[in-house]
Amino acid sequence: MPKATRTLIAGEAHGEILELDEPLSFWGGFESETGTIIDQAHPQVGQSLVGKIVMMTVGRGSSSASSVLAEAIRDGTAPAALILQESDEIIVLGAIVADEIYGTVMPILLVDDATYRDVASLTAAQISADGQIDPR
């Protein structure tokens, strides 16, 4: 079974897998009111991230992404979890503060390239607090 190399934010989640074709900046590229991609240059513009296990290799762009992600977690429009290949403090900070202020956890996992490809091939998955990723 695939497992995270590290859990940046530990918690449980489940949802459909959505692999992003390009990195997304949550600020300027994502609308917290609707949970959708609004970056006109992004190949998946218009796609909803709400409740999905969203995969992207790395983060991108603005510092304000932390605030937008925290707001989406508060509002219930955030992904169920994020899976990355490289740590991204801007994304992690949004999840830390949502946890600290509202007690709402959005897990963030780091995986290696092979695991990333394995998980991306799944339709849906269940994430455990220890970083285990099971098909669902």
Place this chain on the structure above:
Amino acid sequence: MPLTLDARDQALLDGTAGPAAALAMRVVVRTAESMEAEHLLDITGAHIDSCLYHGQAGLDFAQRLADDGAQVSVPTTLNVSSLDLLHPELYRGDAHTRDQARALMNAYEAMGCEPTWTCAPYQMDARPRLGENVAWAESNAIVFANAVLGARTHRYGDFLDIAAAITGRAPAAGLHLDTARHATIVFDVSAVPAKLLDLDVAYPVIGHHIGKLVGSAVPVIVGAPAGLSEDRLKAIGSAGASSGSLAMFHVVGSTPEAPDLETACGGRVPTDRHTITAADLRTARDQLTTSTNARLGAISLGTPHYSVPEFARLIELLGDRRIHTDVHAYVNTGRSVAHELDLRGWSARLADAGVQLVTDTCTYITPVMADIHGTAMTDSAKWAYYAPGNLGLDVAFGSVEDCVESAVRGEVVRDEGVWADA
């Protein structure tokens, strides 16, 4: 090695300085753990991006800290907010958002931050020196601090900025450490015609191009004219931090940690080498234009905030001409630079020419622009990158010369000749 806290860190975490400092230290510690830091380090200053309103969550966090009596422990500047306090009549958003945005600004002022309201804190007199550790947020400020000042900040997001300012501590990891600051990718611009490299417009385009290729790696540029101005370096950094995650770069002969290629790479062999051509730059330039409409509705300059030398160039280009009556012209800047414009008599000159100054905020993050009929033109790669999504505008990127000429004529004109191969 897990994170080790010293006695002061542990005391803050345990709440001996109150619940606000404890919350701030939890945010610093959790960030440090995600970065696999082994300890924390002292910072000499902070720049806060969290003061820009994005919703209730950011306000709840700031008010929790402020209500619990948090105070910053190092000199701390504030980034742009959602409101132009010097030109409040420009605001076209709803009253609720305005009030929330103002409450957020008040919370940060209450914590002892300086009300600087600029994304270019590096244009002010007091700025960090080579080797100083700071906690800066706002992507263009981060990359400027690292690349141009040689100060050290990781690519921090909102919330860590104020948490570090309150605790005076940041993770000893990432770009605070020597190894992460060395370049691994070389970009050679010596094949770009010298006459293009002599123009300001080359630099945001180079930054946009590099940002798309480097991910979060550190690049070094070789083959550029020595001693590039801070404004040109600002343009490279802000563009690359929008198209990618650029947080540090070197330009051999221009930036303080790159006296030569070997030093910039820390003595290691680069993993990758790219040659940039005029054709690459034409492609990158074209990616920054979404509009084919020749009718011009607006120009927006000053993203990041315009500097005094940039205003000098704008005034020189305008001469005694006026902006066309169908065109709205905006220039974003910090209130400290705006004050300098007043002292020089330039504010009145710009107003007479039909140029609207925007301070404390920026035209692409809050509704201050009038209804725009036609293309919006900019000399900023960052503005060109974000304005179509944020504002729903059709954008044309051009040089400041193109922008001024277009704004005077009321139609998009661009000097294509400067982009030729030779």
